[in-house]
């Protein structure tokens with residue numbers, strides 16, 4: 001095992017205390033759909049066979065064009081930020097402390113999309129803070145990526161659902177044009193989607209995360225397509241050790257497609 005792998009395994013909590021893959025307690029991931037785990041090794045190194053490109057169900061052209069017909073589609077970064085800050089399009093505006101627009105450089109080569117702010121994010125106005133945020137930073141660091149320099153992080157929902165309940169479909173629908181505009185403005189090399197709700201919203205599906213992860217999807221934007229990889233949310237990984245190895249494999253898949261480091265190809 002090389003030092004990079006050692007750091008990754010440490011960040012992901014893998015190693016001597018490796019648990020059996022059969023011990024997962026995740027209710028959303030039906031084992032029948034899960035990708036088969038490697039027999040002996042807990043996590044893939046980032047050197048592996050090419051992964052298949054998914055023929056899943058990305059948003060249709062008409063759905064994307066519907067976003068492009070809204071006033072949001074013409075906004076600059078500053079206009080978008082202001083619009084989110086003042087937004088009252090759904091009932092979540094009533095319970096929020098702060099909107100959570102996103103963080104990271106506006107020319108980041110990677111974009112990470114989670115589900116919705118939690119209590120700490122709502123209080124600070126930043127996505128992926130606390131324990132889950134630290135785990136994410138460790139995972140990114142193991143890939144040679146800096147959260148501030150290389151990754152723009154946001155959520156599908158910009159306001160916290162009360163009591164951390166699941167997002168409602170209407171809330172996702174109302175908020176989605178903001179995310180779509182962020183993607184169009186950023187034009188990252190690729191999008192890493194973390195968590196079931198975010199994956200289902202972006203891919204227009206009710207499929208399990210286990211059936212969506214482990215392959216590359218295509219997200220239509222700006223007349224082209226961006227590669228999109230789905231994986232587990234860090235908050236889930238903190239409670240489900242066996243799936244950390246799968247998340248590491250997904251991150252390696254993303255790095256293989258998106259590249260690593262800050263330098264963007266012109």
Ligand code: SF4
Nearest residue numbers: 087090093158159175
């Ligand atoms: S969740 Fe999105 S749509 Fe709802 S109020 Fe907040 S910013 Fe607006």
